[in-house]
Amino acid sequence: xxxxxxxxxxxxxxxxxxxxxxxxxxxxxxxxxxxxxxxxxxxxxxxxxxxxxxxxxxxxxxxxxxxxxxxxxxxxxxxxxxxxxxxxxxxxxxxxxxxxxxxxxxxxxxxxxxxxxxxxxxxxxxxxxxxxxxxxxxxxxxxxxxxxxxxxxxxxxxxxxxxxxxxxxxxxxxxxxxxxxxxxxxxxxxxxxxxxxxxxxxxxxxxxxxxxxxxxxxxxxxxx
Numbered sequence: 227x228x229x230x231x232x233x234x235x236x237x238x239x240x241x242x243x244x245x246x247x248x249x250x251x252x253x254x255x256x257x258x259x260x261x262x263x264x265x266x267x268x269x270x271x272x273x274x275x276x277x278x279x280x281x282x283x284x285x286x287x288x289x290x291x292x293x294x295x296x297x298x299x300x301x302x303x304x305x306x307x308x309x310x311x312x313x314x315x316x317x318x319x320x321x322x323x324x325x326x327x328x329x330x331x332x333x334x335x336x337x338x339x340x341x342x343x344x345x346x347x348x349x350x351x352x353x354x355x356x357x358x359x360x361x362x363x364x365x366x367x368x369x370x371x372x373x374x375x376x377x378x379x380x381x382x383x384x385x386x387x388x389x390x391x392x393x394x395x396x397x398x399x400x401x402x403x404x405x406x407x408x409x410x411x412x413x414x415x416x417x418x419x420x421x422x423x424x425x426x427x428x429x430x431x432x433x434x435x436x437x438x439x440x441x442x443x444x445x446x447x448x449x450x
C-alpha cells in the first residue's frame with residue numbers, strides 16, 4: 227500500500243498492520259525525517275504523539291531519560307499502543323532494523339536511544355559529503371537481513387524552502403533532487419512492503435497546495 231497521512235503517529239498503525247500480516251517476517255524501517263520520533267510519554271517535551279511512533283514500535287519507555295510523570299490511565303493507554311494489533315506482538319520492530327535518513331533535529335533523550343542501540347543514521351553532513359545514494363545504498367545494505375522494508379517519508383525531511391506545508395520544518399534538509407532519488411530507489415525495491423508519506427498540512431501551506439504538488443511530482447517520478 228501507499229499510505230498518505232497527516233500525522234506521523236499513523237506509522238504505529240501502518241507498521242503494526244504489516245507485522246500482523248507478516249508475523250514471522252523481520253521488518254526493516256527506513257525513516258526519512260528531520261526528527262527521530264523516539265520519545266515516549268515519559269520523555270516527550272511536547273506531549274505530541276507524532277514524536278512517539280518509533281518508541282511505541284520498538285516498545286520502549288526510555289526510563290533512563292524519564293522527565294515526565296504520567297497517570298495510570300496514560301500508562302495503560304501507552305502499553306496498549308505498544309502492543310496494538312490482533313496478534314499483540316510487541317515489539318513490532320528491532321531498533322537495529324531502523325535507518326534514519328535526513329535526521330537533524332532530535333533531543334538528547336532520542337540520541338541516547340540511538341547511541342544505546344546503534345541505530346544507523348545518515349545526517350545532512352553525511353549526505354553532503356558522500357551524496358544521497360551513499361545513504362540509500364548503505365541503508366539497504368544495513369537492512370539486508372530483513373525480509374521486508376517499510377519506508378516512512380516525512381515531508382519535513384526536505385529543506386524548508388521546499389517543505390512549506392508542514393508543521394515542524396528544520397533547516398538543512400533534503401533537496402528536491404535528493405528526495406526524487408529516495409522515491410525512485412525505494413518505491414521500486416523488491417522488499418518494499420509499504421511506502422508512507424506523512425505530515426502534509428495544507429492549512430499551513432502559504433502557497434495553496436504547493437506541498438501536495440511537490441509530493442505528487444515525487445510520486446510521479448518514483449513510480450515511472
